[in-house]
Amino acid sequence: MAGRTLLDKVWDAHTVRELPSGQTQLFIGLHLIHEVTSPQAFAALRESKLRVPFPERTFATVDHIIPTDSQARPLADALAEQMLQHLEKNCAEHGIRFFGPASGKQGIVHVIGPELGLTQPGMTIACGDSHTSTHGAFGAVAFGIGTSQVRDVLATQCLAMARPKVRRIEVNGKLAPGVYAKDVILHIIRKLGVKGGIGFAYEYAGDAFDAMTLEERMTVCNMSIEGGARCGYVNPDETTIAYLKGREFVPTGAAWERAVAWWRSMASDAGADYADRVAYDGPAIAPTVTWGINPGQAIGVDERVPHPASVADDERAPLAEALDYMDLKPGEPIAGTQIDVAFIGSCTNGRISDLREAARVARLGKVAPGVRTFVVPGSMEVQRQAEAEGLPDVFRAAGFDWREPGCSMCLAMNPDKLVGRELCASSSNRNFKGRQGSPTGRTLLMSPAMVAAAAIKGRVVDVREVL
Amino acid sequence: MDAKVTRVAGTGCVLRGDDIDTDRIIPARFLRCVTFDGLDEHAFEDDRRQAKGNHPLDDERFAGARILVVGRNFGCGSSREHAPQSLMRWGFQAFVGESFAEIFFGNCVALGLPAVTLPRAELDRLMDAIELDAKQELVLDLAAGTLASRAGVQKIAMPDGARRSLLEGTWDATAVLLEAQDAVQRTAARLPYVNGFAA
Numbered sequence: 001m002a003g004r005t006l007l008d009k010v011w012d013a014h015t016v017r018e019l020p021s022g023q024t025q026l027f028i029g030l031h032l033i034h035e036v037t038s039p040q041a042f043a044a045l046r047e048s049k050l051r052v053p054f055p056e057r058t059f060a061t062v063d064h065i066i067p068t069d070s071q072a073r074p075l076a077d078a079l080a081e082q083m084l085q086h087l088e089k090n091c092a093e094h095g096i097r098f099f100g101p102a103s104g105k106q107g108i109v110h111v112i113g114p115e116l117g118l119t120q121p122g123m124t125i126a127c128g129d130s131h132t133s134t135h136g137a138f139g140a141v142a143f144g145i146g147t148s149q150v151r152d153v154l155a156t157q158c159l160a161m162a163r164p165k166v167r168r169i170e171v172n173g174k175l176a177p178g179v180y181a182k183d184v185i186l187h188i189i190r191k192l193g194v195k196g197g198i199g200f201a202y203e204y205a206g207d208a209f210d211a212m213t214l215e216e217r218m219t220v221c222n223m224s225i226e227g228g229a230r231c232g233y234v235n236p237d238e239t240t241i242a243y244l245k246g247r248e249f250v251p252t253g254a255a256w257e258r259a260v261a262w263w264r265s266m267a268s269d270a271g272a273d274y275a276d277r278v279a280y281d282g283p284a285i286a287p288t289v290t291w292g293i294n295p296g297q298a299i300g301v302d303e304r305v306p307h308p309a310s311v312a313d314d315e316r317a318p319l320a321e322a323l324d325y326m327d328l329k330p331g332e333p334i335a336g337t338q339i340d341v342a343f344i345g346s347c348t349n350g351r352i353s354d355l356r357e358a359a360r361v362a363r364l365g366k367v368a369p370g371v372r373t374f375v376v377p378g379s380m381e382v383q384r385q386a387e388a389e390g391l392p393d394v395f396r397a398a399g400f401d402w403r404e405p406g407c408s409m410c411l412a413m414n415p416d417k418l419v420g421r422e423l424c425a426s427s428s429n430r431n432f433k434g435r436q437g438s439p440t441g442r443t444l445l446m447s448p449a450m451v452a453a454a455a456i457k458g459r460v461v462d463v464r465e466v467l
Numbered sequence: 468m469d470a471k472v473t474r475v476a477g478t479g480c481v482l483r484g485d486d487i488d489t490d491r492i493i494p495a496r497f498l499r500c501v502t503f504d505g506l507d508e509h510a511f512e513d514d515r516r517q518a519k520g521n522h523p524l525d526d527e528r529f530a531g532a533r534i535l536v537v538g539r540n541f542g543c544g545s546s547r548e549h550a551p552q553s554l555m556r557w558g559f560q561a562f563v564g565e566s567f568a569e570i571f572f573g574n575c576v577a578l579g580l581p582a583v584t585l586p587r588a589e590l591d592r593l594m595d596a597i598e599l600d601a602k603q604e605l606v607l608d609l610a611a612g613t614l615a616s617r618a619g620v621q622k623i624a625m626p627d628g629a630r631r632s633l634l635e636g637t638w639d640a641t642a643v644l645l646e647a648q649d650a651v652q653r654t655a656a657r658l659p660y661v662n663g664f665a666a
């Protein structure tokens with residue numbers, strides 16, 4: 001018998017039944033909620049007089065709308081305050097744990113789940129947020145859902161889902177210095193395209209991922225959705241187990257031993273069947289930067305902005321649209337592009353290791369005149385750790401603006417926004433038109449170290465020349 | 468109310484372009500709300516403002532359209548259900564495109580909105596036909612798997628489970644999922660982590 005993938009094992013273990021439609025009724029082991037996509041779900045429960053049967057399997061935080069200058073209540077934005085109050089009330093009414101600012105554990109939902117040890121291998125994890133794929137770094141099957149599905153999970157702890165196929169993506173060999181997990185995932189999306197993953201779960205494997213820390217794996221899995229894959233995962237290994245040990249929601253003693261054995265058993269078998277396989281050469285990956293309006297429009301920092309003549313017919317119109325919006329010239333090197341704003345943070349790159357790498361660069365200079373900066377820790381825990389290591393002082397001394405935790409300028413639902421045509425070097429995950437709060441604002445995605453280097457030079461530079 | 472979605476008929480609106488993300492469908496600043504009411508007013512707001520009246524949603528030929536015809540990977544990016552909610556409240560009852568991003572697709576099904584696909588060449592023919600005669604009625608027959616227009620009767624595709632949930636009227640999944648409460652408890656009891664890996 002052929003071996004099974006982690007996706008198959010997790011799916012089978014969580015299958016309640018096959019539905020008449022042919023979809024699976026899938027049990028959701030961990031449900032995470034936040035203020036933006038949950039209020040209408042709770043309203044629907046109330047309307048249908050439904051209760052939450054597994055309140056201990058849902059956890060809440062506030063991240064999207066939270067200001068990063070002051071989290072003092074009431075929040076300055078009345079709409080944001082209203083959303084926060086709804087979440088507090090809904091959690092209290094249904095007996096759901098809420099990690100708000102007062103708990104000392106607030107942060108971006110995809111940062112706090114892992115750091116609290118809520119995210120564990122072998123689980124199904126859902127959240128009304130597309131970057132739920134982040135949790136796949138632990139060997140969980142984790143995916144984003146919409147608000148109607150948030151309602152379904154609250155009311156039933158289940159979802160009606162179709163089983164995805166699995167594509168194994170291997171990156172072998174050692175990454176070059178100055179090349180980060182962010183560059184690896186941007187490279188993969190560049191190669192497979194932003195819709196290449198539709199219908200697939202991505203299994204990341206090979207030396208490059210084996211060598212990564214859990215935080216680096218989270219960066220990779222986080223952006224699976226940018227490649228069209230609703231979930232992406234790395235099989236659990238010693239790195240995973242070492243990361244989990246001692247975290248708040250992780251079992252201890254004899255239960256820990258049983259947990260480790262079960263987690264290991266969920267990893268893909270050596271002879272597992274895959275619907276598709278691709279492989280890339282790790283040492284060939286350069287620091288990667290987006291030049292366009294989707295995350296697949298990316299090039300190595302040492303490359304030039306592509307020319308419409310250089311691409312396939314059906315890529316020409318999107319390319320021209322992107323160049324027009326970005327106001328970049330085909331054939332020009334991306335290095336040297338002037339920036340106005342630098343954003344370090346987000347569920348992609350707002351963890352302590354990201355801040356350490358950015359700080360390493362920040363130690364080498366001062367923010368260029370005229371560049372606005374935002375350094376936003378992903379959670380209060382990341383903030384505390386950064387403070388313990390003296391990172392805020394490093395950033396401040398270099399002229400960076402050190403902020404309170406939240407999603408911030410990744411999607412600009414709080415006051416942190418681009419203005420007009422500003423161009424932002426950003427460690428976040430999306431370079432869509434208008435994504436960072438100005439309808440005409442522009443985003444170049446890159447690693448946190450590359451963002452810090454761009455902030456210091458005032459333009460896109462190859463971080464390998466700075467380090 | 469009959470929840471079965473078997474057929475959508477009405478005029479179409481052609482929205483060309485690939486990889487149109489949900490931030491463009493409904494910019495994030497309009498997500499500062501606790502209901503979906505009024506989101507139709509902000510559908511494609513920034514794109515429309517920049518198009519200065521030349522956006523398909525502002526094109527009088529397409530006024531009152533029920534079927535939105537789009538390109539490839541429509542609805543990519545953020546999971547926000549606000550996106551299909553805003554388009555539904557605008558008046559669209561179905562989507563036809565080359566492909567749809569998965570979360571957007573799931574959200575559409577959860578709202579009872581079919582999102583069906585055509586191969587690129589067929590889609591181009593349909594878009595051209597609608598633009599030539601925007602007042603023609605399109606008939607999406609989900610049971611037969613066809614879309615009828617002046618471009619002819621075209622064979623549409625949709626993942627079978629989602630299609631059947633619309634045809635059978637079980638797209639509002641809560642009730643269906645609630646039917647199996649005992650089985651849910653049994654599944655939970657089998658998963659070692661649900662009980663904290665107790666012996």
